[in-house]
Amino acid sequence: MIIFIFATLIMERRVRVRFAPSPTGPLHIGGVRTALYNYLFAKKNNGDFLIRIEDTDQTRYVPGAENYIIESLKWLGITANEGVGFGDGEHAPYRQSERKPMYKQYAMQLLESGHAYYAFDTAEELDAMRERLKASNVDSKYDAITRMAMKNSITLPADEVQRRIESGEPYVIRIKLPKKEDIKFHDEIRGWVNINTAQMDDKVLYKSDGMPTYHLANVVDDYLMKITHVIRGEEWLPSAPLHVLLYRYLGWEEVMPKFAHLPLLLKPEGNGKLSKRDGDRLGFPVFPLEWKDPFTNEISSGYRESGYLPEAVINLLAFLGWNPGTTQEIFTKDELINAFSLERVSKSGAKFDLNKAKWFNHQYIKHTTNAALAEALNKELTNKGLIFSTEYVEKVCGLIKEKINFIKELWEVGNYFFIDPVSFDEGVIAKRWNDKSPLVIQDIIQLVRSHSDFSAGSFETDYNEALQKNGVTNKEFLQLLRVCLSGVAGGPPIFEMAELFGKEITLKRLQLALDTIRK
């Protein structure tokens, strides 16, 4: 036994981390980042990454949330070795609701070793206690002092406790904290953290519905699943000492995982934790995928539907709270895995910056193949009943991808490649359109018609000839030509654009402009 303990102490344990969301709604990007850091850490250390669903609160169950979480992770390529959605490993099941029978014995163990006790207080009695303490300006905690005035197995005679339990009276099991003891633990990101038990309270470990609370379940499961590092949000920092105590009282301290509490993701404006409502109010999604609330039918936008590329989301999320210490900013997933370390995670919260997010997405769109972009654009075209050859759509994408930040802008920016303009940029018309303009256009049309071939080169030649004939300069007319062809003031090189349109469309557009633009 001693040898075994010694061996586990000196032996490097295989790194195992977990992402353990609660299926109470859509996964927030802060949660996605937590999952990502866990994933990167696991891969970097040749370890395992697993998904565990923490659904111990049956009252907060939201249909579809679990699926949503898994689908989000899959969309982003954050894949797990084991767990819900990724196939069971040797520690199945991975849903705490399905592990329900496993927890009670540990609560009993704590009861027997005197580190926990039964409590029979009703909700009303607890409220009354809190009111009373608050009135006398004392912290309202269920602690070493207040527990002496409550109904529990410490204050009640043993036979009455027995009687109450046997008669089926509801009870909870609470941890029994020492009155005054410093709990010190090392956080991988923050260093040593010290909290005195006088500041904590006797948290419920086992609920009256027969389910463990997060605190017990999380410790038991992490132990059973051989988790080596708990990487989670900063909101858990205050309860970490409770977890440390649980490991200690359960006799697992020598295999207790290391803790790393991640800084929070903050709202872009003002202060506070990024929350559900901020996104759509501020123009960016807080959820990876679009989510429709099953109760209210309210829709929250998602990164995927907003035209973000998963690789870009991974990259920008990785940089919200971590940086490699070099000036490189664009990282593939493999590069991130290689560069990632907990030491370089920052301590302070990071504000989400929409501009930077756009920039990241832009970088990835620029480097996405025309074929991949064309596939996305084609979907939209099909929805609109527009049929074009893949080759054409790909060429369009190649011409406009430099100009867009989001996939959905392929259509917004490039729609004139597929439909005739419905209006012509008024600014350019007002500035450049004059009596000579129709004459030039007519000449261009005639010259183009007179040749059988049509290319960027031939079109430019014809255009220049028409200009010369009418005594108009390139500067005066070129942008007008663009507007006649596309309706808008900006875009790719004009003659290349026209070549892509083809002779028929080019002529048709010129005629359309001639017929439409009047001054």
Add this chain to the structure above:
RNA sequence: GGUCCGUUGGUCAAUCGGUUAAGACGCUUCCCUUUCACGGAAGAAUGAGGGGUUCGAUUCCCCUACGGACUACCA
């Protein structure tokens, strides 16, 4: 209120006692260009405040201020 965590330009941030305090996004100006975008050049903009420690503090310590998290039979 209490406890804990945090604080470098508008935002993300480097610096692990000695630097002209990087870089990126955004912004401004200029160049390139028919235009938009790209690209290139330049610029404005930062150590919350106060005490220490030290030959020397952005960096270490303390206090204050500010911000955040937590404070449920929720996770």
